[in-house]
Amino acid sequence: MSTHAKRIFSGIQPTNGLTLGNYLGAMKRFVEIQEQDAEAIYCVVDLHAITQPQKRSDLLHNTRELTAAYLASGIDPSRSILFNQSGVAEHAELGWILGCTARVGWMNRMTQFKDKAGKNAEAVSLGLYSYPALMAADILLYHATHVPVGDDQKQHVELTRDIAMKFNNDFDAKDFFPIPEPLIDGPAPRVMSLRDASKKMSKSDPSDQSRINIRDDADTIVKKIKKATSDAEPLPSEEDGLKDRLAAKNLVSIYAALAGVSKADVLAEFGGQGFGVFKPKLAELAADSLAPISTKIAEYMDDPAEIDRILQDGAARARSIAAPILDQVYDIVGFLPRRK
Numbered sequence: 001m002s003t004h005a006k007r008i009f010s011g012i013q014p015t016n017g018l019t020l021g022n023y024l025g026a027m028k029r030f031v032e033i034q035e036q037d038a039e040a041i042y043c044v045v046d047l048h049a050i051t052q053p054q055k056r057s058d059l060l061h062n063t064r065e066l067t068a069a070y071l072a073s074g075i076d077p078s079r080s081i082l083f084n085q086s087g088v089a090e091h092a093e094l095g096w097i098l099g100c101t102a103r104v105g106w107m108n109r110m111t112q113f114k115d116k117a118g119k120n121a122e123a124v125s126l127g128l129y130s131y132p133a134l135m136a137a138d139i140l141l142y143h144a145t146h147v148p149v150g151d152d153q154k155q156h157v158e159l160t161r162d163i164a165m166k167f168n169n170d171f172d173a174k175d176f177f178p179i180p181e182p183l184i185d186g187p188a189p190r191v192m193s194l195r196d197a198s199k200k201m202s203k204s205d206p207s208d209q210s211r212i213n214i215r216d217d218a219d220t221i222v223k224k225i226k227k228a229t230s231d232a233e234p235l236p237s238e239e240d241g242l243k244d245r246l247a248a249k250n251l252v253s254i255y256a257a258l259a260g261v262s263k264a265d266v267l268a269e270f271g272g273q274g275f276g277v278f279k280p281k282l283a284e285l286a287a288d289s290l291a292p293i294s295t296k297i298a299e300y301m302d303d304p305a306e307i308d309r310i311l312q313d314g315a316a317r318a319r320s321i322a323a324p325i326l327d328q329v330y331d332i333v334g335f336l337p338r339r340k
């Protein structure tokens with residue numbers, strides 16, 4: 001067992017740019033957790049990114065830009081460990097071992113695989129299919145106890161719990177892997193598309209109008225919010241009134257999450273007003289919240305060598321936690337000791 005009562009691990013894929021969904025559902029929460037003085041490990045999951053084709057130059061750029069976004073959002077590499085996944089080879093090694101613990105029947109239930117593979121399931125990479133076993137390795141390699149994620153990752157964290165329990169049980173290893181808890185408690189665990197509020201806001205949606213990118217400029221943000229799907233009714237004064245109004249609920253949730261208030265607070269202020277009043281206020285809040293982050297990302301991106309240095313330093317610190325845990329896994333499984 002880890003000697004720490006609470007250890008946080010989470011990761012984001014360096015693909016495309018970050019959306020407001022990633023920011024509100026994940027990144028902003030990561031920063032809040034760091035402020036609560038928890039021991040936190042945050043990862044740029046580049047091994048996960050290559051489950052779908054990536055151009056070399058894009059992967060390099062996106063790895064650095066995501067790191068810049070972590071830093072710009074407030075992750076402090078002297079308090080949290082910030083690193084790229086491929087920098088700690090133990091992830092891939094434990095990923096293989098846990099792939100031998102996970103069952104094909106479990107993987108077949110993963111909805112994200114079905115969504116990503118679509119009708120093309122025979123032609124996608126084997127890595128896309130086995131990816132949740134690697135995600136389990138990311139978490140268990142650090143004996144992490146809590147995993148802050150957006151709602152779409154809940155099933156993968158539940159699978160991680162199943163893998164941990166089966167491993168502990170199969171190898172008679174008692175509570176060697178702690179059973180991690182998902183933390184899905186932010187105000188915006190599922191930010192929806194601005195175009196279709198029944199779909200989540202996603203980096204990979206073909207329509208750029210469906211999302212706000214963390215680096216969009218103020219003009220673009222204003223235009224996207226103006227065009228966002230809404231309805232003709234004024235906003236209700238109580239949350240109950242949002243029940244069957246997905247698009248309205250999404251915009252109110254975004255406002256609440258950005259302002260750091262509850263949806264009830266937003267409705268207390270805007271109840272009875274139409275979208276003609278609410279949307280410009282939301283656009284202003286979004287633009288004002290993201291502008292300083294964009295500026296800082298650009299500053300960090302001016303010095304890629306410094307970003308690389310931060311990641312390498314983070315990887316060394318991550319490895320100092322991961323290596324002894326993988327050593328124990330080798331011993332539990334019955335492999336000869338790893339080379340020191």
Ligand code: AMP
Nearest residue numbers: 012013021025026149150189190191201
């Ligand atoms: P990804 O971009 O798929 O690597 O996701 C990184 C993190 O952002 C994960 O914790 C996701 O659950 C979270 N996330 C992605 N999209 C959204 C969204 N639309 N709303 C809330 N959280 C999200």
Ligand code: TRP
Nearest residue numbers: 009010011012013045135138139
């Ligand atoms: N699968 C997550 C996503 O696509 C990213 C991820 C990889 C992750 N490893 C993780 C999240 C470990 C939390 C913990 O969003």
